[in-house]
Amino acid sequence: MPTTPFPGARPGHHQDPGQRPSCLERPRPDEVHVLFLGLDGLAAALAVRLLRCGVLGLNVNDTAPVTAADLGTGAYRPADVGRPREAALRRRLRELDPRCAPVSAPELFPGALLPGTVVVHSLALLAAPPVGRPLPGPVEADSWAGIDPRHPLVSLHRAGGVLLRWPTVAWAHRPCPDCVRATLEGREPGAAPHGPAAVLAAWAAPAHAEAVAVRLAVEVLAVALASLCEDDDRGHGPAARERGGARHAALFVPPWPDAVSWPELDRSRCLCGLDQE
Numbered sequence: 001m002p003t004t005p006f007p008g009a010r011p012g013h014h015q016d017p018g019q020r021p022s023c024l025e026r027p028r029p030d031e032v033h034v035l036f037l038g039l040d041g042l043a044a045a046l047a048v049r050l051l052r053c054g055v056l057g058l059n060v061n062d063t064a065p066v067t068a069a070d071l072g073t074g075a076y077r078p079a080d081v082g083r084p085r086e087a088a089l090r091r092r093l094r095e096l097d098p099r100c101a102p103v104s105a106p107e108l109f110p111g112a113l114l115p116g117t118v119v120v121h122s123l124a125l126l127a128a129p130p131v132g133r134p135l136p137g138p139v140e141a142d143s144w145a146g147i148d149p150r151h152p153l154v155s156l157h158r159a160g161g162v163l164l165r166w167p168t169v170a171w172a173h174r175p176c177p178d179c180v181r182a183t184l185e186g187r188e189p190g191a192a193p194h195g196p197a198a199v200l201a202a203w204a205a206p207a208h209a210e211a212v213a214v215r216l217a218v219e220v221l222a223v224a225l226a227s228l229c230e231d232d233d234r235g236h237g238p239a240a241r242e243r244g245g246a247r248h249a250a251l252f253v254p255p256w257p258d259a260v261s262w263p264e265l266d267r268s269r270c271l272c273g274l275d276q277e
């Protein structure tokens with residue numbers, strides 16, 4: 001049976017010195033491993049889209065129950081409401097592709113020396129505590145302590161109906177809530193939707209989340225592919241791992257999926273010490 005050679009691998013052609021060698025071996029999507037921390041409706045839809053693209057290494061983590069608000073993107077079903085999100089999503093992924101054996105165990109996620117790993121962190125941004133009150137304690141699970149700090153991170157923050165996607169950074173440099181709040185507060189003040197526009201935003205919220213999930217699936221694949229094509233400096237600092245990642249924050253505002261703005265990062269209030277690049 002004739003086969004189609006991968007571009008660049010034709011015999012008789014000298015390898016372009018700028019071409020990274022592992023890319024000639026044509027990495028497959030089943031070499032990609034994604035660790036999900038937080039499984040709201042958007043993150044669950046993202047996991048489903050990645051599975052559709054051939055990503056089988058899915059580690060999904062969120063013990064909170066599925067709520068009615070999670071149903072819109074179609075990843076969960078009404079019968080899942082009240083069940084732990086991770087259990088419902090594992091079952092859904094297995095049904096969609098029997099080759100997929102999703103787990104819920106961050107400690108089993110490969111280290112960053114294995115190329116093709118990405119962490120997706122999706123969470124709702126909690127309101128800042130009143131002035132004078134102490135900040136709430138860390139909400140990160142103990143099982144996250146062993147996550148390799150070099151993994152590239154796609155970090156998603158829901159707040160007030162909008163979604164902020166932080167630029168791709170190493171897990172060790174993940175943004176803290178103060179950085180996310182300051183960035184959201186510094187954005188261009190858009191007119192709050194009212195009247196029919198507000199109704200449309202509410203009606204279209206599930207479709208908007210689904211469209212954003214599609215876009216994020218491509219971004220996650222790009223981050224993973226960049227590290228699969230890195231042979232030269234694998235494991236040498238986070239920069240090499242993030243070459244395929246987004247360099248700017250993006251703000252997605254319903255109802256229109258193409259309504260994306262690029263807010264400036266504001267880490268001036270950061271006290272967590274995680275902001276050093």
Ligand SMILES: [Zn+2]
Pocket residue numbers: 175176177178179267269270271272273274275
């Ligand atoms: Zn911070």
